[in-house]
Amino acid sequence: MSTNVYDVIIVGGGFAGLAAAYHLAGRGAKTLLLEAKGLASGASGACAGRAQVSESPRGLHLSMALAGLKRLESLEEELEFEFEWRRLGNLILIYDEDKLLWWREQVALLQQEGLEATMLEADELGEVEPHLQAEGCLAAAWALEGHLNPFKFARAYARAAQERGADIRAYSSVTGFESNAGRIAAVRVGDERFATGAVLVAAGAWTGRVLSMAGAWLPVQFTHAEAMISERLPQTLHNHVGLADFYETIHAHSRAVSVGAAQQKSGALLITEAVEQSETIHRRNSTWGMAGMARDFLGLFPDLANIRIVRGWAIASPFLPDEQPAIGLMPGFENLFVATCFLLTITTIPLLSEWIAALILGDPVPPGLHLYSPARYVRESG
Ligand SMILES: Cc1cc2nc3c(=O)[nH]c(=O)nc-3n(C[C@H](O)[C@H](O)[C@H](O)COP(=O)(O)OP(=O)(O)OC[C@H]3O[C@@H](n4cnc5c(N)ncnc54)[C@H](O)[C@@H]3O)c2cc1C
Numbered sequence: 187m188s189t190n191v192y193d194v195i196i197v198g199g200g201f202a203g204l205a206a207a208y209h210l211a212g213r214g215a216k217t218l219l220l221e222a223k224g225l226a227s228g229a230s231g232a233c234a235g236r237a238q239v240s241e242s243p244r245g246l247h248l249s250m251a252l253a254g255l256k257r258l259e260s261l262e263e264e265l266e267f268e269f270e271w272r273r274l275g276n277l278i279l280i281y282d283e284d285k286l287l288w289w290r291e292q293v294a295l296l297q298q299e300g301l302e303a304t305m306l307e308a309d310e311l312g313e314v315e316p317h318l319q320a321e322g323c324l325a326a327a328w329a330l331e332g333h334l335n336p337f338k339f340a341r342a343y344a345r346a347a348q349e350r351g352a353d354i355r356a357y358s359s360v361t362g363f364e365s366n367a368g369r370i371a372a373v374r375v376g377d378e379r380f381a382t383g384a385v386l387v388a389a390g391a392w393t394g395r396v397l398s399m400a401g402a403w404l405p406v407q408f409t410h411a412e413a414m415i416s417e418r419l420p421q422t423l424h425n426h427v428g429l430a431d432f433y434e435t436i437h438a439h440s441r442a443v444s445v446g447a448a449q450q451k452s453g454a455l456l457i458t459e460a461v462e463q464s465e466t467i468h469r470r471n472s473t474w475g476m477a478g479m480a481r482d483f484l485g486l487f488p489d490l491a492n493i494r495i496v497r498g499w500a501i502a503s504p505f506l507p508d509e510q511p512a513i514g515l516m517p518g519f520e521n522l523f524v525a526t527c528f529l530l531t532i533t534t535i536p537l538l539s540e541w542i543a544a545l546i547l548g549d550p551v552p553p554g555l556h557l558y559s560p561a562r563y564v565r566e567s568g
Pocket residue numbers: 197198199200201202203220221222223224225226227228229230231232233234235236237238358359360361388389390391392396411412413458459501502503525526527528529530531532533
């Protein structure tokens with residue numbers, strides 16, 4: 187059995203793990219990242235690439251999202267890698283009076299915070315999105331967010347982390363931990379053993395499973411989410427278009443479709459999302475999900491009926507019972523950290539990953555980060 191020694195080992199090669207590796211290596215920590223499959227093969231490579239801000243309620247998340255958006259503006263330069271960053275409007279279609287009230291207040295808040303945002307009447311939508319036929323829509327909220335290519339975003343962090351000396355190993359599934367009195371001494375990948383000063387588990391929907399290998403517990407749950415992408419088209423959509431009741435819809439039913447669509451820089455239309463509550467992690471598309479997304483997409487864009495869909499995919503998307511992230515030291519452990527279940531991941535990860543690195547290295551972090559401590563979940567005995 188061979189042994190290698192690291193200051194920090196990260197489990198998971200999605201946005202969270204890769205961005206943390208970049209900051210840890212930049213601060214001089216000897217860092218190893220272990221990814222079970224290819225880099226960004228989890229939710230990071232399955233996502234829509236939006237740098238979301240509009241839905242964020244007042245408080246830490248909104249200030250992080252706004253600061254993150256600003257950070258993203260210069261991140262390609264910082265990481266010396268282009269990931270197709272651009273500003274893109276988010277057009278949110280509103281169909282009920284309660285939502286209309288909420289969005290009017292939210293748009294006023296976003297404006298106060300300096301984000302370009304406005305309310306649009308239903309009869310103005312044709313000017314903004316010529317192909318859209320939003321029958322029954324009362325109004326829409328619009329905000330100027332951002333968009334990027336998720337694979338290139340992950341690649342940018344991976345490459346920059348490697349340039350700073352991080353060791354990144356794909357196809358290296360963590361199979362166990364060696365620990366003693368709440369201290370993880372080593373991480374195992376099959377027969378290989380990696381000694382370490384600290385571990386960060388950033389394994390997305392697999393986080394609960396990985397933590398349990400160390401005898402730790404976090405009630406990570408997940409939904410099963412599907413999306414699909416079209417052939418390349420000439421300019422067709424000008425914004426990301428989605429529905430105001432996305433979160434309510436996907437959380438209220440065991441199966442639901444809440445359609446959203448945006449045109450990628452390549453010209454392809456990325457259409458999201460069919461969601462099913464799930465107790466198992468798998469990557470299968472379903473007939474109801476694909477058909478449901480197609481039906482709802484054509485309900486909004488009937489004249490795009492002849493576009494060809496070239497690929498569909500599915501992935502587990504994690505969440506905790508309080509729908510807040512878990513970031514911090516696992517209770518009962520001296521050196522086992524977790525970072526998962528993010529909200530507005532692309533927008534917040536540039537900042538959060540810097541704070542996660544500081545936390546692991548024992549440096550000061552913004553006081554608000556304690557709100558996300560996994561210590562809020564303690565398993566009841568018996
Ligand atoms: C359809 C869809 C659309 C989305 N759209 C957006 C969007 O537009 N904007 C946005 O900000 N967010 C979006 N999200 C959410 C976003 O994708 C996730 O929040 C984000 O990718 C999570 O990153 P992560 O690094 O925490 O997890 P992941 O990307 O899931 O990474 C976890 C990694 O851990 C690895 N792993 C698991 N077990 C092990 C093991 N034993 N050993 C080693 N490695 C292991 C996995 O293989 C995986 O690669 C979307 C999600 C979905 C499903």
